[in-house]
Amino acid sequence: xxxxxxxxxxxxxxxxxxxxxxxxxxxxxxxxxxxxxxxxxxxxxxxxxxxxxxxxxxxxxxxxxxxxxxxxxxxxxxxxxxxxxxxxxxxxxxxxxxxxxxxxxxxxxxxxxxxxxxxxxxxxxxxxxxxxxxxxxxxxxxxxxxxxxxxxxxxxxxxxxxxxxxxxxxxxxxxxxxxxxxxxxxxxxxxxxxxxxxxxxxxxxxxxxxxxxxxx
Amino acid sequence: xxxxxxxxxxxxxxxxxxxxxxxxxxxxxxxxxxxxxxxxxxxxxxxxxxxxxxxxxxxxxxxxxxxxxxxxxxxxxxxxxxxxxxxxxxxxxxxxxxxxxxxxxxxxxxxxxxxxxxxxxxxxxxxxxxxxxxxxxxxxxxxxxxxxxxxxxxxxxxxxxxxxxxxxxxxxxxxxxxxxxxxxxxxxxxxxxxxxxxxxxxxxxxxxxxxxxxxxxxxxxxxxxxxxxxxxxxxxxxxxxxxxxxxxxxxxxxxxxxxxxxxxxxxxxxxxxxxxxxxxxxxxxxxxxxxxxxxxxxxxxxxxxxxxxxxxxxxxxxxxxxxxxxxxxxxxxxxxxxxxxxxxxxxxxxxxxxxxxxxxxxxxxxxxxxxxxxxxxxxxxxxxxxxxxxxxxxxxxxxxxxxxxxxxxxxxxxxxxxxxxxxxxxxxxxxxxxxxxxxxxxxxxxxxxxxxxxxxxxxxxxxxxxxxxxxxxxxxxxxxxxxxxxxxxxxxxxxxxxxxxxxxxxxxxxxxxxxxxxxxxxxxxxxxxxxxxxxxxxxxxxxxxxxxxxxxxxxxxxxxxxxxxxxxxxxxxxxxxxxxxxxxxx
Numbered sequence: 001x002x003x004x005x006x007x008x009x010x011x012x013x014x015x016x017x018x019x020x021x022x023x024x025x026x027x028x029x030x031x032x033x034x035x036x037x038x039x040x041x042x043x044x045x046x047x048x049x050x051x052x053x054x055x056x057x058x059x060x061x062x063x064x065x066x067x068x069x070x071x072x073x074x075x076x077x078x079x080x081x082x083x084x085x086x087x088x089x090x091x092x093x094x095x096x097x098x099x100x101x102x103x104x105x106x107x108x109x110x111x112x113x114x115x116x117x118x119x120x121x122x123x124x125x126x127x128x129x130x131x132x133x134x135x136x137x138x139x140x141x142x143x144x145x146x147x148x149x150x151x152x153x154x155x156x157x158x159x160x161x162x163x164x165x166x167x168x169x170x171x172x173x174x175x176x177x178x179x180x181x182x183x184x185x186x187x188x189x190x191x192x193x194x195x196x197x198x199x200x201x202x203x204x205x206x207x208x209x210x211x212x213x214x215x216x
Numbered sequence: 217x218x219x220x221x222x223x224x225x226x227x228x229x230x231x232x233x234x235x236x237x238x239x240x241x242x243x244x245x246x247x248x249x250x251x252x253x254x255x256x257x258x259x260x261x262x263x264x265x266x267x268x269x270x271x272x273x274x275x276x277x278x279x280x281x282x283x284x285x286x287x288x289x290x291x292x293x294x295x296x297x298x299x300x301x302x303x304x305x306x307x308x309x310x311x312x313x314x315x316x317x318x319x320x321x322x323x324x325x326x327x328x329x330x331x332x333x334x335x336x337x338x339x340x341x342x343x344x345x346x347x348x349x350x351x352x353x354x355x356x357x358x359x360x361x362x363x364x365x366x367x368x369x370x371x372x373x374x375x376x377x378x379x380x381x382x383x384x385x386x387x388x389x390x391x392x393x394x395x396x397x398x399x400x401x402x403x404x405x406x407x408x409x410x411x412x413x414x415x416x417x418x419x420x421x422x423x424x425x426x427x428x429x430x431x432x433x434x435x436x437x438x439x440x441x442x443x444x445x446x447x448x449x450x451x452x453x454x455x456x457x458x459x460x461x462x463x464x465x466x467x468x469x470x471x472x473x474x475x476x477x478x479x480x481x482x483x484x485x486x487x488x489x490x491x492x493x494x495x496x497x498x499x500x501x502x503x504x505x506x507x508x509x510x511x512x513x514x515x516x517x518x519x520x521x522x523x524x525x526x527x528x529x530x531x532x533x534x535x536x537x538x539x540x541x542x543x544x545x546x547x548x549x550x551x552x553x554x555x556x557x558x559x560x561x562x563x564x565x566x567x568x569x570x571x572x573x574x575x576x577x578x579x580x581x582x583x584x585x586x587x588x589x590x591x592x593x594x595x596x597x598x599x600x601x602x603x604x605x606x607x608x609x610x611x612x613x614x615x616x617x618x619x620x621x622x623x624x625x626x627x628x629x630x631x632x633x634x635x636x637x638x639x640x641x642x643x644x645x646x647x648x649x650x651x652x653x654x655x656x657x658x659x660x661x662x663x664x665x666x667x668x669x670x671x672x673x674x675x676x677x678x679x680x681x682x683x684x685x686x687x688x689x690x691x692x693x694x695x696x697x698x699x700x701x702x703x704x705x706x707x708x709x710x711x712x713x714x715x716x717x718x719x720x721x722x723x724x725x726x727x728x729x730x731x732x733x734x735x736x737x738x739x740x741x742x743x744x745x746x747x748x749x750x751x752x753x754x755x756x757x758x759x760x761x762x763x764x765x766x767x768x769x770x771x772x773x774x775x776x777x778x779x780x781x782x783x784x785x786x787x788x789x790x791x792x793x794x795x796x797x798x799x800x801x802x
Contacts, residue, residue: 009628015635022639054623060682084627085669085678089691108665111634111658113642133666142699144737 001124002026004044006037006063007052007082016050016110023117032056034066041070041077047124048078052107053090064090071097078123082107086133092214095130099166099207103129118171128166128206135164138213148194149213156193159186164209227284231277234293238273241300245269248306264460265303268467272296272323275470279477286477286568287337288330292470295326314380317363321355324401324441327469328408331434335426335476335568343411351404358397366390398445405438422513422563429472437465487575494583503583504531507560510576517561518584519547520591528559531587533594550577550584558584604778609713612676616712619676627668634661677719685715685749689742692723697730698738698755705743710801717779718742718751721772721797725753728768733757733793747802748781754794761787772797 003025007013010032017027028044031037033056041049049070053063067079078101081094091104103123109131110116119129139161143149152160155176162172173183187205191198196208249262276292283289302323304316328351332344339345363381366389412431416424440462447458490510494503508516519528519536530536538559539545546564550557566573577584637658644651672678680688686706693700709715722740729738735757742751763769763785772795773783781799 009624011632012628012635015632015639019635019639022642054678059620084623084631085673087679087691088694089679089683089687106669107631108634108662111631111638111662113638116638137695141694142697144699 001048001121002028002044002046003120004029004031004037004040004046004049006031006034006040006050006055006066008032008055009052012052012107019110019113019116020050020120023113023120025117025120034062037066038069041074045074046077048080048101048120050080050082050120053081053083053087061090064094067094068097071102077101078126079103080105080120080123080129082110086131086137088134088137091130091134092210095128095207095210099128099210101126101128103166104134105129105131106133122166127168130165130206130210132161132165135161138164138210151193152190156186156190159183160190160209163187163190163205164213166206231281234280235277238277238293238296238300241297242266242269242273245300245303248303251306264463264467265299268463269296269299269303271467271470272299272326275474279470279474282474282477283337285337286335288334288473289477291326291329291333291337292473295323295330298323298326310380314363317379318356318360318381321359321397321401322352325352325355327434327437327466328404330469330473331408331412331430331438334430334434334473335565347404347408347411351401354397354400354404358393358400362390362393362397365393395449398449402442402445405442409435409438420513420515420563420565422511422515423565425512426476426565426568429475430469433465433468433472437462437469440465487572487579490576491579494580503580503587507576507580511560511562511566511573513563513566515563518587519559519561520584520588521556521558522592522595523555525595529591529595531591531594533591533596533598535595548573548577550581552581552585557581557588601778601780605713605780608717608775608778612713612716615676615716616681619672619678622668622672622675623678627665627672630661630665630668634658634665637661676716680715680719681712684709685718685742688715688719689722689740689751692719692726693740696726696738698726698735700726701737701739703739703741703743705741706749707744710744710749714749714779714799714801717775717781717799718749718797721776721783721795722751722753724768724772725795728761729753729755729757729793732761733759735792744801748798748800750796750798752794752796754792756792759787759789759791759793761785761793769795 003020005013005017005020005027007016013030013032017030020027028046029040031040034051037049037051049067051063051067053061055062055066063081067081070077070079079094080103081090082105083090084107086106094104095102101123103119105119110119122129139149139157149157158176159172162175167175169180169183169187173180176183188198190196194212196212199205199208246262246266249265272292273296276289276294276296278289279286280289280293298319302316302320304312305320307313307316325348328348329339332348333339339348360381363379364383365386366379366382412435416427416431419427440458444458444462447454487510490506493506504516504518507518508514517530519530519538521527522529528536528538538547539561544564545561546567548560548562548566548570550560560573560577562573637654641651641654641658644654677688677691679691684706686704689702689704693702710718722742726738726740729735733755735755738753738755740751740753742749744750761769763773763783769785776783776797776799779799781797784796785793786796787793
């Protein structure tokens with residue numbers, strides 16, 4: 001899988017690039033700001049662009065805006081946005097246009113090679129990735145007692161969080177050391193309780209779950 | 217002390233000489249009037265003639281003495297001489313008679329000059345000068361032209377002496393030229409009335425007050441003169457009456473000028489009234505309006521001197537700059553025991569009455585000194601408030617710097633270490649004891665990074681800087697430990713320190729609600745209008761919160777008040793707690 005990478009901090013750019021190559025990805029180019037990234041993407045058309053959210057000149061949300069441009073001009077390029085802060089708002093803004101081939105991760109998360117590898121692969125294959133910290137904020141939010149979310153069991157809540165992170169049933173089963181069948185049962189229960197449509201497609205499911213969580 | 221300006225010896229001598237000359241001229245006029253030949257026209261009569269001359273001369277001398285620097289007094293004296301000289305028309309000697317006839321109308325030009333230049337004694341505009349030149353040209357020129365054709369017999373004096381300029385004897389032409397002079401005169405006088413009227417409509421209140429007596433008597437005189445001339449032109453239907461009226465009116469103008477110039481003696485009454493008024497309890501505004509009343513200048517302002525700062529402040533302690541010399545405002549400085557204490561900013565017209573301004577300032581100096589001390593205190597408070605606001609701002613700037621340093625420095629370095637550990641972990645053989653150890657280290661590092669992230673978020677939430685108060689409050693309420701309902705009515709970004717204060721008030725209030733209120737839900741309201749931003753955080757808990765002691769609420773109150781805002785806590789036992797912060801943002 002071919003990767004383009006943008007981060008204004010040299011140590012992180014180089015470190016991440018080494019990790020990606022270690023994991024077997026083909027890093028086609030590095031960029032230090034949004035403009036260089038757009039050039040790089042146009043020239044190499046990678047499978048996935050990994051973008052730091054905070055880059056020069058204003059150090060606010062340049063990466064986010066660059067990601068939107070890439071999605072518009074080159075819709076086949078997967079996007080993994082990296083951030084040093086948990087910013088639910090940015091994450092949701094990123095996912096608002098659709099979850100296909102989109103990811104939002106905290107930088108510290110990518111030091112785990114397996115995690116990095118599976119996230120990049122998922123985004124590259126059109127799946128979605130949402131950082132557990134963001135999901136934690138969405139799921140863990142205290143709500144009024146009569147909210148349907150408050151009626152979920154602890155295990156169902158765990159499954160819901162993993163669904164929101166963009167994981168497939170198989171991945172969830174592996175994570176929680178339970179069978180695929182049990183996961184399916186949980187998923188069915190959760191979707192029923194929250195009155196969400198039963199969809200066999202993992203990708204569609206993520207969007208429905210996230211939309212539901214943010215609307216509550 | 218009567219308030220006369222101190223007289224220098226040369227000035228005294230000059231005035232004495234002029235006075236003697238005036239007396240002689242007056243005596244001459246009286247002698248001429250007493251010895252006029254039989255059959256001369258006697259209206260308006262020698263007594264009235266003398267009255268006008270004495271009025272011009274006497275009042276002119278008094279005004280000159282009171283205001284040696286002002287030319288109006290001198291002009292009045294000269295006009296008085298001209299008036300007496302015009303009486304030479306009664307003389308039998310031909311050369312004296314001719315002189316009297318020639319300068320007969322010059323005293324009218326003196327009147328014009330007085331009215332146009334009052335109260336400064338200077339002609340200000342081009343129209344003033346043109347009016348005077350035209351007046352002098354027509355009255356003197358046409359008079360001399362008429363004299364070439366005839367003498368006073370031409371205007372109805374068969375027994376008069378011949379004038380020396382006469383070349384041709386043609387009474388008809390002489391009357392024609394004199395008629396033309398009178399017509400020009402009427403037009404000029406009407407122009408003058410118009411000019412004075414326009415000047416009046418544009419004058420400030422103190423300016424109007426200063427010129428009113430002179431303007432009224434002056435315009436009455438001009439009107440009477442016009443009446444007299446018109447009466448002459450249409451063949452004397454009213455006889456001597458209009459001439460009498462104009463002479464009486466003319467006699468009042470010098471009195472009005474003198475009255476205004478000597479007004480400071482009369483104004484002692486207003487100074488006395490001021491002293492009585494200042495005896496009572498007063499505030500800064502009272503003092504200002506009392507001085508404004510005493511000086512008749514509603515636009516009057518006060519500035520107080522702060523010797524320590526070498527600066528001027530107003531009554532509220534706010535720094536002010538004194539107007540420049542050419543700004544249309546004048547300043548009079550007030551001293552007490554040799555120390556400058558205040559400045560009175562007033563209409564420049566009061567400079568013509570400097571004596572009155574000085575008396576009023578002297579009378580008010582004790583009160584001014586008291587007000588100065590209060591203004592100094594208020595200035596210190598203003599400065600204190602400003603320094604509190606600067607402290608808060610410096611803290612905010614420092615918070616942002618620390619957050620940025622942690623983000624760009626420590627956090628990145630630690631993330632890069634975590635990446636290296638990840639790389640190391642993947643390269644270590646699965647069987648060895650090293651791999652789990654590295655994994656453990658990386659997990660611990662991830663935990664430390666999460667804590668550091670929370671810490672920087674607490675120091676300065678990046679979202680607040682990047683996206684503003686509305687977005688940051690939205691995020692804050694999503695993360696809150698209690699179910700929180702947020703209502704936002706913010707339509708724009710506000711200054712950094714105001715957004716920070718509003719954010720931290722909400723943040724601290726939400727933390728307090730979760731920790732101490734025992735409530736089940738919180739509502740947050742944030743709104744702003746043109747003048748201020750308001751945040752209100754209410755829970756449904758047990759109440760009983762207070763800002764006393766070293767609680768976090770005290771810190772919030774300090775922060776809000778440093779920005780000039782209000783912070784209130786309403787927390788009746790059993791009925792929940794409502795924190796409200798209102799911060800001005802205009």
